[in-house]
Amino acid sequence: MTLEDMYNQDLDDEDDDSDWDPFQQPLEVIKWFCTNCTMLNLGDVDHCEVCQEHRESGILKQGCFASAFDSGLTETLSDTRERPKGSQDSASNSSTVVGFDERMLLHSEVQMKSHPHPERPDRIRAISASLATAGIFPGRCHPIPAREITREELQMVHSMEHIETVDHTGHMYSSYFTPDTYANEHSARAARLAAGLCADLAKAIVSGHAKNGFALVRPPGHHAGVIQAMGFCLHNNAAVAALAAQVSGAKKVLIVDWDVHHGNGTQEIFDQNKSVLYVSLHRHEGGQFYPGTGAADEVGTMGAEGYCVNVPWSRGGVGDNDYIYAFQHVVLPIASEFSPDFTIISAGFDAARGDPLGCCDVTPAGYEKMTHMLSDLSGGKMLVILEGGYNLRSISSSATAVIKVLLGESPGCELDTPLPSRSGLQTVLEVLEIQKKYWPALGSSLTKLQSQLKMHSVQNKGEELSLFPSAVWS
Structure with a gap:
């Protein structure tokens, strides 16, 4: 009897020995991608091995208020339940406006890849869900009507060739500008809507x-x-927002970019412009971190030296203390001397704790504090624009914390005397050494910090300087 005959023969249960059956199908490996962080998980497990989110997470329904550990939707926080959930406030009753349009959700990667693209529609779904659950939007903020930016407005920023290239993608099912920058037939409109919202928000605030x-x-x-x-x-x-603000009467505009990646495009656009001060805090690692630009000695050109300020972190894992320390000693002193009429935050939340691309450690309290520190500039005229951020829980909780500051709530966690890491302090010192040439007020701060660093270096082994305990230096 052949193996095939044995397989086809009707056998009694006791004679069935299927564990050596030559026609048995191979065992299928179960795999699923986490809704929260997009990481691949193997096996029949319920929680993401990277971020611990449940595989059937409710984060897209309740945002950061959904439980990370089960598939059910949790009750919202007590302070959230107390918020009014009625109809949206009218413009006359609210001082904070939010720009959003569901058509931006249509921008997505069409081609099936081995891994979901991190820049996906769920990003703004999760933030929107968090704001709705907290009674913030709709509720305490009011919307601004969406419109598509005009070509004439875009020409103030981009070349006509670039504008036409983006528009042309509207006639294609799927296309790519770079291997990681996709477009579908809806992407050009989504980009025009995003730019139009930012322009009109800037105009409304100014x-x-x-x-x-x-x-x-x-x-x-x-x-x-x-x-x-x-x-x-x-x-x-x-x-686009910066130039729209200037058209509306703001002579000097400050852009603070805390996305974990350097904003090379923004720096290029304003590289020779003294009326726009661009400040970026980002991972750099000697040019080895994407996009490789943003070294401390990139300060602007053609008479605009000093109007570009880069704070390039030398490693990953940077957290609240280093960011706030840099704000205290670099960002705020320069921004105060610049005295802007309008402030823009390029708010990427990919330096947030748990982000799969940024791998840093900024918490919602850290973003909250940085927003509060900038809120006194330009008479409070400030626009926060979403950039990156790819862990849905991190970006939704961080964005919610930032908008609460815009609504006038005080930060819940005080971080007034941050203790920087050794690498963070060295970065701040490097930036001060370069920028003091253009902002003389930084000189005294640099001298003070250098003195403190010298004092620490001469301490006997085992002794600590109170300002910089060795336990926090990494």
Whole structure:
């Protein structure tokens, strides 16, 4: 009897020996991608091995208020339940405006890849769900009508060739500007809507129709330069907003970019412009971290030296203390001397704890504090624009914390005397050494910090300087 005959023969149960059956199908490996962080998980497990999110997470329904550990939707926090959940406030009753349009959700990667693209529609779904669950939007903020930016407005930022190239993708089912920067037939409109919302938010704030605002937009923009789309970005939303603000009467505009990646496009656009101060805090690692630009000695050109300030972290894992320390000793002193009429935050949340691309450690309390530190500039006229951020729980909780500051809530966690890491302090000292030439007020701060560093270096082994305990130096 052949093996095939044995397989086809009707055997009694006791004679069945299927564990050596030559026609048995191979065991299928179960795999699933985490809704929260997109990481691949193997096996029949319920929680993501990277971020611990449940495989059937409710994060897209309740945002950061959904439980990370089961598939059910949790009750919202007590302070959230107390918020009014009625109809949206009218513009006359609210000072904070939010820019959002569901058509931006249509921008997505069409081609099936081995891994979901990190810049996906769920990013703004999760933030929107968090704001709705907290009673913030709809509720305490009011919307601004969406419109598509005009070519004439885009020409203030981008070349006509770039504008036409982006528009042309509207006639294609799927296309790519770079291997990681995709477009589908809806992407050009989504980019025009994002830029149009940012322009109109800036105009509303500068003109006094709103105190501040949050642009819940995608695709992001700060990598988009004069002639190229890259790094998930098609049009540069922050640059469009800055120039719209100037058209509306703001003479000097400050852009603070805390995305974990350097905003090379924004820097390029304003590289020779003294009326726009660009400050970026980002991972750099000697040019080895994407996009490789943003060294401390990139300060602007053609008479605009000093109007570009880069704080390039030398490693990953950077957290609240280093960021706030840099704000205290670099960002705020320079920004205060610049005295802007309007402030823009390029708010990428990919330096947040748990982000799969940024691998840093900034918490919602850290973003909350940084926003609060900037809120006194330009008379509170501030626009926060979403850039990167790819862990849905991190970006939704961080964005919610930032918008609460825009609404006038004080930070819940005080971080007034941060203790920087050794590498963080060295970065701040490097930036101060370079920028003091253009901002003389930094000289005294640099001398003080250098003295403290010298004092630490001469301490006997085992002794500590109170300002910089060795336990926090890494």
